[in-house]
Amino acid sequence: MQPTLPASPIPATQPDRATVRPERWQRELAEAIRDPRELCRMLGLDERLAETVGQPAAPFPLLVPRAFAARMRRGDPRDPLLLQVLPQAVEDEPVAGFVADPLQEADVLAAPGLVRKYAGRALLLVTGGCAVHCRYCFRREFPYASSGATRRGVDAALDAIADDPDVAEVILSGGDPLLADDAHLAEIVERLDALPHVRRLRIHTRLPVVLPARVNDGLLDVLAGSRLARIVVVHANHPAELDDSVADALRRLAALPCTLLNQAVLLAGVNDSADVLRLLSERLVEMGVVPYYLHMLDRVRGAAHFEVPEARARELHGALRDTLPGYAVPRLAREVPGAAAKVWLA
Ligand SMILES: *Cc1c(COP(=O)(O)O)cnc(C)c1O
Numbered sequence: 577m578q579p580t581l582p583a584s585p586i587p588a589t590q591p592d593r594a595t596v597r598p599e600r601w602q603r604e605l606a607e608a609i610r611d612p613r614e615l616c617r618m619l620g621l622d623e624r625l626a627e628t629v630g631q632p633a634a635p636f637p638l639l640v641p642r643a644f645a646a647r648m649r650r651g652d653p654r655d656p657l658l659l660q661v662l663p664q665a666v667e668d669e670p671v672a673g674f675v676a677d678p679l680q681e682a683d684v685l686a687a688p689g690l691v692r693k694y695a696g697r698a699l700l701l702v703t704g705g706c707a708v709h710c711r712y713c714f715r716r717e718f719p720y721a722s723s724g725a726t727r728r729g730v731d732a733a734l735d736a737i738a739d740d741p742d743v744a745e746v747i748l749s750g751g752d753p754l755l756a757d758d759a760h761l762a763e764i765v766e767r768l769d770a771l772p773h774v775r776r777l778r779i780h781t782r783l784p785v786v787l788p789a790r791v792n793d794g795l796l797d798v799l800a801g802s803r804l805a806r807i808v809v810v811h812a813n814h815p816a817e818l819d820d821s822v823a824d825a826l827r828r829l830a831a832l833p834c835t836l837l838n839q840a841v842l843l844a845g846v847n848d849s850a851d852v853l854r855l856l857s858e859r860l861v862e863m864g865v866v867p868y869y870l871h872m873l874d875r876v877r878g879a880a881h882f883e884v885p886e887a888r889a890r891e892l893h894g895a896l897r898d899t900l901p902g903y904a905v906p907r908l909a910r911e912v913p914g915a916a917a918k919v920w921l922a
């Protein structure tokens with residue numbers, strides 16, 4: 577609250593107020609849906625569906641931007657976008673093999689905020705937050721607070737990258753790194769630009785899909801100003817996620833220029849069908865995005881109901897190989913703790 581605000585609207589010309597005004601994407605994020613009952617009501621679903629959810633685990637409650645919820649089918653409790661975000665009672669049932677930190681990332685932090693697992697690449701945890709809470713996320717229980725995904729952690733991570741000539745590619749990750757504001761991103765990019773051994777900037781983000789307003793002029797300016805080769809890896813799992821607003825955000829990124837890739841997670845009930853996966857690849861390609869990875873689910877606690885058996889995954893992947901151009905077939909991959917790279921299953 578700002579008790580000194582005048583009763584009348586602030587004139588748009590007042591410069592100091594104008595500069596603190598949140599951006600449109602920040603307002604959309606503030607207005608994101610956080611109440612499962614509200615989401616069910618919006619979709620014309622029985623609110624009791626939300627009540628079967630019980631109390632969503634406190635650190636990972638429902639969160640979904642309205643722009644994403646608007647793409648869900650009304651009246652369909654099995655909608656593939658809804659299933660990705662609506663907390664379910666089955667999440668609370670313990671299942672053997674599904675654990676809090678399946679990738680053991682807490683063990684591979686090279687510095688606070690820096691995950692150094694693969695040759696030549698370093699993954700920088702820019703923020704702990706996301707604009708959407710995907711129920712299958714392997715980071716749903718990741719200890720961000722102690723992992724260094726803070727401003728101070730990012731500084732320490734940048735120092736570590738400066739001291740490591742083997743890092744040619746820096747991957748901004750999180751959480752969702754594009755939740756950092758333009759000024760913070762500009763600072764990070766400026767520091768990386770000054771390190772001669774760093775040549776590529778990769779951003780792993782779901783925002784162009786779930787909150788396309790994030791791809792604003794400020795962000796494009798930050799990226800356009802960098803000397804680094806740019807790669808943006810977005811995350812869409814189902815063709816219905818890709819509407820015109822997403823296509824527009826992707827076009828703006830591609831115009832930088834910037835290489836666009838997608839990673840999807842194979843999810844039971846969401847995209848475990850050859851037709852859905854084929855349509856996802858086709859739409860991506862037509863929007864200028866190369867399907868990069870189709871990930872096997874990481875075995876995080878609470879996500880067991882999304883698991884697709886490996887034999888079925890190989891079968892689905894085979895169906896894609898048989899019917900799509902080679903460049904439209906994503907690599908089927910699994911992350912194995914301790915391995916030198918992601919393991920390609922096909
Ligand atoms: C996935 C991942 C990368 C990047 O792997 P690519 O195969 O290059 O996409 C790098 N670091 C970590 C920790 C990762 O999980």
Ligand code: SF4
Binds near residue numbers: 706708715782811
């Ligand atoms: S956007 Fe990515 S990091 Fe965030 S909750 Fe979803 S899967 Fe996890």
